Amino acid sequence: MSTPIxxxxxxxxxxxxxxLEDHRRFESLMRQLRDSTSDRDAVRRALAALHVAHAEAEEKYVYPTLRRKDAITEHEAEHGEEEHAEGHEAMLKVLELKGTDTQAFDDAVEELATALNHHLTEEELTILNPARDEVGEQVRADLGKAFATERNAQLDADCGSIDNVRRIVEAAEKEGLLDDDDDEDEESDD
Structure with missing residues (x-):
């Protein structure tokens, strides 16, 4: 039995x-996921739960509020959602692998790390910095409470389960949040 994270x-x-606290948690969990001596199965399940809970809370409360306050543009909010979808898709690949001691697992972790690191950096620069400058302390505190409440509710609902992540990825594909260009390029090479 693995120890809960x-x-x-x-x-x-x-x-x-x-x-930002969640972003540092993502980085810590990614380090653990790359470590072959860690309980990689427990880490990937924790990372999936955190990724989904965090993204759902941001998309439900943070992005819309920052958009209304003109701290971010509609494009920045949509781009954040697209990057969440890409992270979910990469997370699903990690979750679907049976073993955690294979080259396929390491490759999937590398793909996830690339997507996640890109998103964290970009979000901190293009969304959080403007929020600091354009949104008052009380709004940020109110938004913090809403974000935390939704995040915790998502965690309580087992949001990181493989079935839920799969459902989220399928919905993102239908909404056009995931770019199919890579798949089309691969098909044209056949």
Whole structure:
């Protein structure tokens, strides 16, 4: 039986601080996932739960509020959602692999790390920095409470289960959030 991984259970705070705390958790979990001596199965399940809970809370509360406050553009919000979808898709590949000690697993982890690291960097630069400058402390505190509440509710609902991640990826494909160009390029090479 694997040891549960603490994902934190904030209930309030400045939304920027809460998001950054999760970003540092993502980085820590990715380091553990790359470590062949860690309980990689437990780590990938924790990472999936955190990724889905975090993304759902941002998309439900953070992006729309920052958009209404003109801290970010509609394009930046949509781009954040596209990057969440790409992260979910990469996460699903990691979850679907049976073994965690194979080259296929390491390759899937590398793909996930690339998607996740890109998103964290871009979000911190293009969404969180403007939020600091354009949104007042009270709004950020109110948004922090809403973000934390949704994040915790998602974790309680087992949001990182393979079935739920698969459902999210399928919905993102239908919404056009995932770029199919790579698949088309591969097919044209056949």
């Amino acid at each position: 603490d994902l934190g259970r904030p209930i309030s705070g400045d939304v920027i601080d809460l998001i």
